[in-house]
Structure formats: C-alpha cells, structure tokens
Amino acid sequence: MPGGNYKIVTMSFVEYGDTIKDGDTAIVFLGHESMFPVKVQHGTVTQTKYGVIRHSTDLIGKKYGSKVTCSKGGWVFILHPTPELWTMNLPHRTQILYSTDISIITMMLELKPGSIVCESGTGSGSLSHALIRTVAPTGHLYTVEFHQQRAEKAREEFREHGVEHLVTVTNQDVCKNGFGVSNIADAVFLDIPSPWEAIGHAKSALKAEGGRICSFSPCIEQVQRTCLAMEEYGFTEINTLEILLRVYNVRTISLQIPDLGKAAEDNSSSGFDSSNPSQQSSPCANLQQGTVQFKSGVPLREVVGHTGYLTFATKSLV
Amino acid sequence: MPGGNYKIVTMSFVEYGDTIKDGDTAIVFLGHESMFPVKVQHGTVTQTKYGVIRHSTDLIGKKYGSKVTCSKGGWVFILHPTPELWTMNLPHRTQILYSTDISIITMMLELKPGSIVCESGTGSGSLSHALIRTVAPTGHLYTVEFHQQRAEKAREEFREHGVEHLVTVTNQDVCKNGFGVSNIADAVFLDIPSPWEAIGHAKSALKAEGGRICSFSPCIEQVQRTCLAMEEYGFTEINTLEILLRVYNVRTISLQIPDLGKAAEDNSSSGFDSSNPSQQSSPCANLQQGTVQFKSGVPLREVVGHTGYLTFATKSLV
Amino acid sequence: MEGGPGPRIREGDCAVLKRGDVFKAVSVLRRRKIIFEKQWFYLDNAIGHIYGTTFEVTNGGNLQPKQEVEETTTETKEAGTDNRNIVDDGKSQKLTHDDIKALKDKGIKGQEIVQQLIENSTTFRDKTEFAQDKYIKKKKKKYEAIITIVKPSTRILSTMYYAREPGKINHLRYDTLAQMLTLGNIHAGTKMIVMETCAGLVLGAVMERMGGYGSIIQMYPGGGPVRAATSCFGFPKAFFDNLHEFPLSKVQSLLCGTFSAEPEEIPLLEEESNGLSEEKQQETEEEPAAETTMEMNPAEEQDTMDIGAEEVEFKENKEKENKENVREKQIKQWERRKKLKEAAALLREKNADGLIVASKFHPTPLLLSLLEFVAPSRPFVVYCQYKEPLLDCYTKLRERGGVINLKLSESWLRNYQVLPDRSHPKLTMSGGGGYLLSGITVILEQGRNPEVLKVEEPSSKRCKLQDLPC
Amino acid sequence: MEGGPGPRIREGDCAVLKRGDVFKAVSVLRRRKIIFEKQWFYLDNAIGHIYGTTFEVTNGGNLQPKQEVEETTTETKEAGTDNRNIVDDGKSQKLTHDDIKALKDKGIKGQEIVQQLIENSTTFRDKTEFAQDKYIKKKKKKYEAIITIVKPSTRILSTMYYAREPGKINHLRYDTLAQMLTLGNIHAGTKMIVMETCAGLVLGAVMERMGGYGSIIQMYPGGGPVRAATSCFGFPKAFFDNLHEFPLSKVQSLLCGTFSAEPEEIPLLEEESNGLSEEKQQETEEEPAAETTMEMNPAEEQDTMDIGAEEVEFKENKEKENKENVREKQIKQWERRKKLKEAAALLREKNADGLIVASKFHPTPLLLSLLEFVAPSRPFVVYCQYKEPLLDCYTKLRERGGVINLKLSESWLRNYQVLPDRSHPKLTMSGGGGYLLSGITVILEQGRNPEVLKVEEPSSKRCKLQDLPC
CATH class of the missing domain: 3.10.330.20 (Vcp-like ATPase; Chain A, domain 2)
Structure with missing residues (x-):
C-alpha cells in the first residue's frame, strides 16, 4: 500500500x-x-x-x-x-484546557476562518492549537504568555506544527501590557489568575464595532470580580457557565434472576393467592432462574467534577 | 370492604x-x-x-x-x-425544602429516633415534618421562626397532624435570641438569610460532647461566610455539597431506519465493494426499512438546576 | 474592515432580533410587520444602522436607536434581608391599572414605567434582593420594548433553536453541537460528509466553520435536503458553490457500484417534492404541537406575510410561466443530474475528512454505510437524542472494525447567576442535551474484528492495557 | 445523658477510625494491632475516652489524646499569584531524606515535620495557593498520624463503604441511600421489608432509622442473610429482637399457600452454610479484586488476628464440643424453624409499611412478588446500579397495577471546596450513584391495568390530565 x-x-x-x-x-x-x-x-x-x-x-x-x-x-x-489529539498528548507545562471547554469557547466566541483572536496565557498551547485550527487560513491568533520559557516552547511547537504563519506569540504580562494589538480582534480569551486586571486591555484589543470575550477561572471569586470588571467596562450579555463531560463505558451487563423458589412443593407453579390472578400468576415465568443481559452505558466511577467557570460577554457597539 | x-x-x-x-x-x-x-x-x-x-x-x-x-x-x-406527600402538597408560605435535600440533610445530621434537633426557620414546615417523623417517638424538634403568622400556622399544622408533642415552635429571631435551648441538641439545621449570625447560637444549642450542624443557602457568598463562621467557632469536618434530583420519564421510543436504497437496481442486495466483505455485506439487513423500538429513561426538558448549597459540620468534643 | 466601522444592516439581510436571552431570526425587509415577544414593529428604520445596534419600539411600531446602551438591571440599592415583615394583602402597588395606562398613553417609555412601579410599591424595599430581581424582571418584560439586531452565528442560531423549537433539531443542545464541531475537527479546507435532520442547523454550523473553503456533501433522506436553518446564517452565495447533496436512498447502490444518475431514475426523484415544500412537510411531521411559530426561514416568512400583494402579479405571469416551465424544468433536471453526479464522484473517492451525523434516524445503518466514504485517520461524530441507539451503534462499529478511540459521551451544562452576594447556579437547567458517539477511522484490515471487540469493552477488572491497540 | 459527658469508648465497642475523609470500622479490643492508612497502632489507650476524641499515634503504636483539636490546614499567609517564576529543578527542598529521618527519630511529631518541610522549601512561597494546598496535603498525609475515634452511623458507614468497597454495596452511593430512607418513609414503629445484597448496609440504615421500634423482615438469597456492615453499626442487642429474616427461595410457596417450615424441608436449609461463613463466601464472590481489606465485621477481624493465641484452646475443647454440637444443633434448628415461622406469619399478614430493595438481582421479579406483602398506601423504593432493569421494572409494575406515583430518578452529588478566594466544586466527583424507582401502593383492583399502562407513560403531546388517576 x-x-x-x-x-x-x-x-x-x-x-x-x-x-x-x-x-x-x-x-x-x-x-x-x-x-x-x-x-x-x-x-x-x-x-x-x-x-x-x-x-x-x-x-x-x-x-x-x-x-x-x-x-x-x-x-x-x-x-x-489534530488539535484534539494534541490536547490529549501534549507536554503539560501548565494546567491545560480540554476539548470539552475548548468546544464551547470556540462556539461562544463565534470563531471561524478569518477571525482575529487574542489569548492569554498561552500555557501549554492546548487551546492555541484549537483556535489556530478554527481561524485558519485567513485569521490570526495573538497569544500572550508571561512565562518566557513557555512562550519560547510554544513558538517552537507552532513552527513544528506548520502553523507559525497563523500565530504571534508575545512574552509579556497581559495585565500590564495587554495584547500588543488594538481594535483588531473579533474575540479575546483569558485564562490568567486575575482576569479582571486584563478586561480593559481585552476591550481595547477588540474591534470598535464589538466582539466577544471569554474568561476561564477555576474559582468563583475570580468569576465574581471578572463579572464586575466586565460590567464596568460596558460589556453586555455577561453569562457564566460550566460544562462537564460525561463519558460512558459501553458494557454488557448480566443481572441474576433471583431464585424465589417454586410455588408448590414438587409440581409446577400454581399461581399466587393474589387479588389479581390474571396479571399476577407467575409474574416472572419467563425470567425464572438465570440471568438477564443488556447493554448499558456505564459512567466511570470517578469523573472530572470541575475544570473552571467560563464567563462570556459581548463588547457592544458604543 | x-x-x-x-x-x-x-x-x-x-x-x-x-x-x-x-x-x-x-x-x-x-x-x-x-x-x-x-x-x-x-x-x-x-x-x-x-x-x-x-x-x-x-x-x-x-x-x-x-x-x-x-x-x-x-x-x-x-x-x-407522609412527610414526603406533605412536602409535595403543603401550602407554601415560603420557599420550601424538597425531599431530595431533606434526605441528605437527615442522613448527614445523623438523625434517628430519639434525636434532639433544632431548626430555623420553620418556614412552611416542609423539613419540620420530615425531621419530626425521623426523631419520633422519643426525640424532639425545637423549631424557631421569626415570622409570627408563620409560627402560629406551623403550630396549628403540627396539632392537626398529631405531632405537637414532638415539637416546640418558638417565635423569635434565631440570630439574636438563639434556639431557646442549650447543650441538648444532637443536630442543628439553619435555613435563614444570614446563617453565619446564628452559628454561635447553634453551637450552644448542641450537646457538650458534640453534634452536627447543617446550613442551607442558595448563594455561594452565604456559604463562604457561613464556612468562615463555622471555622471560627471551632466546627470541624466542614463540608459543602449540592444535590440535584434527575427524574426520568419512561418512554417507548421508535426510531426510523433510514432508507439507504437497494444496492442494485432491481434485484436484491449484492453486497458492498468494501474492504471487509465478511462483516460488511448488508450491514443493516435486519434493520432494513421500518423502525426500531426501545425503552428509554428520558430526562425532562427543563429540570431544577439549583436549590441551595448544604454545608455540614461537626461540633467536636472540646 | 479591520478597525473600521462594523457591517451595516441592509435590506435583504438575514438578521437576528434579540431581546434579553430571546432570539428570533428574520429577513430584513421594508414594510414588513414583525411580531417578536408580543411586540410588533417594522424593521425599515433599522436599515443602514450597524449590526449590534439596540432599538426601542416607539409608537406605530417604529424602531428608534437607543441612546445609552444599557441592558443592565435597574439597580436598587436598598433591599430587605428577609421577608419577615411582608404580609401580602394585594395592596402593595399604589399605581392603578388606569395610572399605568395613562403613563403609556403619554408615551412614557417602558423603563420609566418600571421605575415608577418600583417607587410606588410599598413592599419593594422590604423584599429580599432575590425577590426584587424577580419583580423587576417581570415588570421589565411587560413594559420595556427594547430589541437589538445582531448578525446570525452558530452560537445565536443554535441557542435560539434549542430554546424555541428543540423538536426541529432533535433536541440537539448548543453545547452538544459545539462538541461535534470540535470532535469533528471541522475547519477550512476539509471535505466533510454531513447527514442531519436538524433543519439544516448542523449543516450551517459546519459551513460557518469551513468559511467557504473545502467541500461538503450533505446526505439527505426523502426528496431533498432541508436547509431552513442554514438559510438563517446569511452566508455569502459563494459558500454554496462547494455544497453538494446526495440522497440517502442512493447510498447502497453507490457503495456497490450500481449507482447511476441517468434519466431513467430521475422520474423517481421528480415525484417527490422539491426542497422547499418537502421542508415544510417534514417540519410539520416533527413538531405537530409547536406552540410558537418562528420565522426560521425568511423565504417562508415572506410567502405567508405578503400573500395579498403578490398574488395578483403571480396570476398575470402564470401563462407565460407555463411555457417557460417546460424548458426550465429540463434545464433544472439536467443541472440536478449534474450535481448528483458530482456528489457521487466526491463520495466515490472515499477520502472525506470527516463524517457528522445528527438525525432522527437510527444511527447504526447510517454509520456503517457512510463511514465507507471517509479516509483513514479522520474523526467522525454521531449525535442521537437517546443513549440506547448509540450503544447499539458502538457495538456494531466495534464488530465492523476500522475505527478506534470510540467514545460515548454527554455534556452537562450549568448556567450561573453571578451577582454581588447572590451568585449561584441558575435555578433551572436543561435536563439533557443528547448523546455523542465519536471516533477515528483507521485502515480497515480483515479478519481481526471479533477479537478487537472483546478487547475494547472496558472492564473494571482489567489492570493493564492489552496488546491489541483498538 | 442530656447535657452530661458523651458516651465513652468501651472495650468490645464497634467504633470508626477517622483520618481526614477516610474512615475504617473496627472493634475496640485490647492488644490488637490495627493498620489504618499505612499506620499501625493499638486502641488500648483509647478505651475510656469520649467518642470524638482525636489521638496522635506515638512511638510503639500507642494512642495519645491530642491537646488542641485542630484539623485545620496548616495556614500559610504568603502565596504567589501565579507560577511564572517557578522553574522546577528538583532542588527546591533543602531538607534531605536523612534530615527528615533524624527528625522522626527524635520523636518530632508529624505536624512539626510538615512545618519544617514548608520552611525549607525554596519554592513554597512562590507557589499558588492551590499548589501550596496540594503540597501541604501531600506532606501531612505522609508525616502526620492523627486519628479520631467516632461512633458509627449511617452517614459514616455508607460514606466509608462507597469510598472503599463500592463493589460490596452494588455501588450504592450514600446520597442515594439517603433518598431511599426518606422516600421509604422509614421511621420508628413501622413494619418494613428489606431485600438487599449490600453487605447489610441498607439493613443497618433502616434499623438506625427505626431505632428499635417496629419490625423488619429481611429477605435473603442463598443460605442466610449477610450482615457484615450491619454489625459495624454497633446496635444494642434489643434492636435485633424484631429483626426477622426470610429466604427468597420460599417466597413463591408462601405466596401460593404451600409454604411450610417443617423439618422435611430443613435439611435443604442445612446443607447451605450458616450466616457467617456464607457471608464470607458472598463477599469473595462479589469483589474478587478488592485491593484493600477492611475490618468490616469485627468478628471476622478477631478470627484472623488472634488465630495464634486461640488455636490451642480451641483444640482442647474440640472433643467436648463434638458431643455438645449435636444437641446444640438440634436446638438451633428448632430456633431457626421458629423464627422462620414467625417471619412467614409476619409476611402473610400482607400489611408491611414499606419495601426497600437494593440488590444485585434483577429487580422486576423481586418487586412483583414482594409488593404482595405490602399494605396499600405505603411507599416502596428499589435501587439498581443500572438504569435499564428499572425501565423494565417500571413497565411491569404499570402492567401489574396497584402502584401509583412511580418515579425513576437519579441524584447528582457535587462536593465543594469553600476557601477564601478559592471556592469551586471539587475537581473530581462520583460518576454515578445508581438509580431509584419509587412509588406508592394502592388497593389493586382487577381488570383495569392495560388501560392504566397506556395512561401513565408520559408523552410530550399530552396537554391535560387524563381521567384515570394512575
């Protein structure tokens, strides 16, 4: 072949x-x-x-x-x-975003080919790869990472993965210095410890006619401050949500039929002295002794209980 | 009959x-x-x-x-x-607790016949009835309600329901005046707007050798303050949880089998030009045309998304 | 367009009206009465404004741009901490119905009326913040008539359909659709197979993500593809150049090489209705008890709204049309045949970059046949409203082989209220958003399948990975 | 006991050891080595202390009451806001293994060691609070040996079993058990039927809620009821006076009136083992791959621990026992027969106040037969680890009739971390706690059942309630 x-x-x-x-x-x-x-x-x-x-x-x-x-x-x-396989396999330099959150982020930020999107921090590049995939071939990702070593590693990976023309990696503190671009972004994504400090920068990175923003935070207190900051900066449609994936194992289950004995001593079932003999006689005749098999989608015993809260908002037309 | x-x-x-x-x-x-x-x-x-x-x-x-x-x-x-049927049918004087939360409250407070339990507020008496049921015949419920009209109505209901010997209703502000008992309770339950103001009273109502406490609050900010107060008052095993009921409708579902047409023009299926003919030929032979029926437990379209956070803690032996 | 002003609302656009969390897709047309959230108005004045503009409905159903964009809640600083002092005697509102009517007649705007209601409520200040919020929301809904006009997107349309007509999209929740787009690695330049009966919403979402690059083959049951929701996206015409369709009923014959698009078959196709009317028929079947009507399909909307005005013209042209009809029909038939051949050719290459299924049909036969058209090392995703058919599909796919990393999943979605001192998950949530089965194709080898089946089924007793990598 | 000092730990008690969130049920016995969370110690010194006391394990495995009860986290005020400055070079801890060993040998307590580790970590202060927490938890677990001795309860035992041996309780999660107790309206003075294969945990929970008032008939499969978990509750003897048991294998004959407890049947019963050994056998069957051994059954614990000391005595007594054995056996058989008759009589009254089922068996046949013993207007609850059997059970119960308000449900449980500025749901959660089917019995009338079935099945199209109230 x-x-x-x-x-x-x-x-x-x-x-x-x-x-x-x-x-x-x-x-x-x-x-x-x-x-x-x-x-x-x-x-x-x-x-x-x-x-x-x-x-x-x-x-x-x-x-x-x-x-x-x-x-x-x-x-x-x-x-x-694919970005999804990469997310499952990439070297972790930080906590990473997984495909479930990435999915809803991408949709809620309304990303598509041609979108200009800003991101901070780059982290391990899990989301970055997914964003680049979606905005290619005509869009661009501006990703800001304060950790120098990580920023360099990300640049290297983007080069190796043939997407360096679609992304600009900047090594700076987004809370202090912003995204390094203004009025060009369709969407901004924040995954930093104090997102509320970067909302102003996010706003100025977004296009004048508006755009979407998303902030990912593990703790509700971060969300509270971020929502306040978003409101302060005039964002609308502020909406916080959480998404969790439930994976089911497909299993064949056998359940035993309980042995309820025979109705009479040594001849066949003679029916119950029930008030409803027509329905009741030998209620489990076709189940007597043995097992019942069925397919079931069984949840894992322990699953992811929380990744983070996602807060979305719209920069409205002023 | x-x-x-x-x-x-x-x-x-x-x-x-x-x-x-x-x-x-x-x-x-x-x-x-x-x-x-x-x-x-x-x-x-x-x-x-x-x-x-x-x-x-x-x-x-x-x-x-x-x-x-x-x-x-x-x-x-x-x-x-039963207390559960009552919960489904009682006249609402306030927001009430439902059986799902009541269940976990009862177990986590370790209630059983003979337990002495304090509650505030009485509200519509939904939880009260369930508590009384569990601590009867030798236990007692001390329930405190600040709203006079409600306290009276609760007393009347308890009388009508034949449980007045198991309950004492007090009309006062639990945050100011406590439960009116000290060192006798096995458990305390709080469902008030500022539970953190009643933690001290709860502690003194509990037995010297310790006991359990639970606070129900819809908002996370209430939980945060309550947890701090609990820690301040030396409670241990502080544990916040949330429980949600998912009810499934049992339905028989029919799914249509898609019409993929016949393989050949006017004679019977002649198999695919597939790389795996043994497995592949006529993959849905037994499904051709028609519908498949199965039973499914279908969730309701809209369900309860939140009732409140339950924070449990233990008054430890001092 | 970077940095410049945003795109403007033009006549003929597909746009979305937004009021609070409620959306409605419409065609922007002049002198067309729109009914939305119990308000009626005309869009004429909106034309020329930038997308994202918020309007207030004024007298006579005219839209007037709002000066201050504030969808913020009417803030009230005072709130009771509990409701111990509230005795509900039905006399708490001092404004009478007549008073309110008088305000409205004077042209007082909704927001002002709500504020007056608050000020004239004797119990408002004693209510808890929660109760205050509820009160304001209720009153605002009743008295304020503010709408924003926005550009359609997958986010908006999928949210809208799930909220208003879930039956038409097989109860596919928007976050589940989001998973499909990601799991399917949908992006520009790919060749995708889409089989959906979600009114064209899934197709539209895939088209949006592909941005006009690459090609799509839509598989359809019955007489033609349904694209009511697709048309709400307002895609540029060029997006449709590489959108192909292929009837499900020809899949078997295509797979075994007996397919033909020649005339002798066409009558069969012709007997069935064209895309548009089929569409209507299907939708009626699916949701007979739909409570609200939506203007999903701008074309349909027009038909029903303007029947009076257009009927005359229509009759005049009838005869002329009859003659032209025959010729036109021939041309159309020829074009249809050509397109069918093209689609068949695309499928025959068996090198699609992915397969997306979201239908009302049992997924197993669809997967088993359509996967044949997909290249190896490509993702596929199947949506089903129910879990059970996907259990069957999983099992049959394991038996078939040629697929790895099969995953059956569901997503839980929780929305939150985040307000100072009043943050908690929303009090209601969706009960379910449907189920997904996803996987990756690999080159199908022969003979090993039963073994593979045995291995993949997870077992709690298995401690280490087996030697077979499926 | 009100207001006075709490109950004291006595020799022979059933107690629970607690360390953090981890529980272990034990018998309080002298000179008995306990291994818990990788620590070994003796409980001798705990005897006489009040339940709830926290001890530290000191040299030689002795328990020493802790002065300050503080299970609070070692607080550290300084924390980095992010980890931009951390470069992990494996050299951040200045204390060497030898240093730590030296501290331990000096008898320095665990808490002190953890504090020293923190102080000697060069990166600790720069870690985020989250990372600090994780670090402290890990180190505490390793170096601190603190345990609290508490009284057993349904809360503790159901949490313990779910965490450590879910296979033994059919993965019945504690909150699901809580639902069962409430939905079943379990309370003092009732007559309950319990059919469970959850090691006796469900039985114990029911007994706790009944507080010794009323009666319980435990239905059991095989040779005898399993009560390993029941014995962990440490109930007073009187609680067992009104606990009856009845073999599942006699249910059909009891229902049709052919049941007999007379000797001719007894051999059949005798061939099977007695309660205790049956218990062991069952547990092995259920959980062959159990990783940790638990001292669920204090009796068992004793047997295995003291085999060396007791064996000698045992041999000496063997002959004497042989003679006594025959007589004893006869007495036991007579007693068993008497109890069997009593249980049969209780069931025959068909006036039980409720039915609780939580087993590894298919629930349908159990429900269809055991509901016969329940009075009308009484609740019943069935647990199953899987949803599918309960769908079947639901359908069959609708066909049978005589039950209303059938409800199939599942509960979701989310635990939270609530810490200043770091509150969020716990990062892991249970994937599932099993399913419940509950309902209420009514007087079963004849002939109407198929109709009833048709009505109850919910349909999205139904707008108003039907005339049939089932």
Missing part, C-alpha cells in the same frame, strides 16, 4: 495529509486512549511497550491510519495529528 | 393508620403527581375536577389506598399522609 501515489504536502495541524512524511508530528495510538506524539525523522527509532518502531521503514511513506507492527509483534496505529 | 374491622388510632404523620377517620389529613391523588391534601370531616364535601367527594360516605371508614369514585364518575386514590 505505501509507496507509489502519495502527494507531497507540508504537514500541518490545520491541513490533513494522507501519508506520513519526514518531519511530521504523528500520534502513535497504542489503544484505550493510550497514545503519544512522535516527531517523525529518518533514521530515528521510537520505543513502545510493543517494541521498536523504525521511522524510515515503519512510518515514512505509510498512510495515516495505518497499522504498524512493532518489533515485538504488537501493533499500533499511526494517526494524523 | 370498608366498615367492619378497622381499629381506631389517632391519625398521625408519624404513625400509619389503616382506615380514613374523621379529622384525618388525607391526600387526594388525582394522577400524574396531581394531588392535594384534604381535612376529613363528617358532612363535608370536596370538589375535584372529577366531581364531588362526600367525606362521610366516600372517605370515612375506607382503607387508605382505596380508589374513590367521584360524582362525575372519575376516580381518585386516597393516600395516607
């Missing part, structure tokens, strides 16, 4: 490619949500619990979605990166 | 009776959670949408749980009152 007809495109997080190429970031899927990203490089090998993967022979030129057999005989799937 | 063998017991919310008697408070159940309480009295009639119920002939002497045919031919069930 590999070889032959694959076209050469630069791999990018905002554009699907068909085949794995040198320099790509690919996702090695081991099963059951166990996976990791790998930088594909001629001559390199990657260790997995199923054995070694040789990039030159096992990866490069293969189609994304292929099954690759490792040296010990176990096998893995190689997946094309 | 009625007449004959019924024993005469004073009807009470804390003791089941078999038959409906003059003076009882009974619940008229019209169906689908539609019901109302009625005070049974010789010679009285009650209007329902199904027609009239004559207490002397239709109710008195009948068994609880009986079906009663009204004058227009429609029928209702007459139920023995």
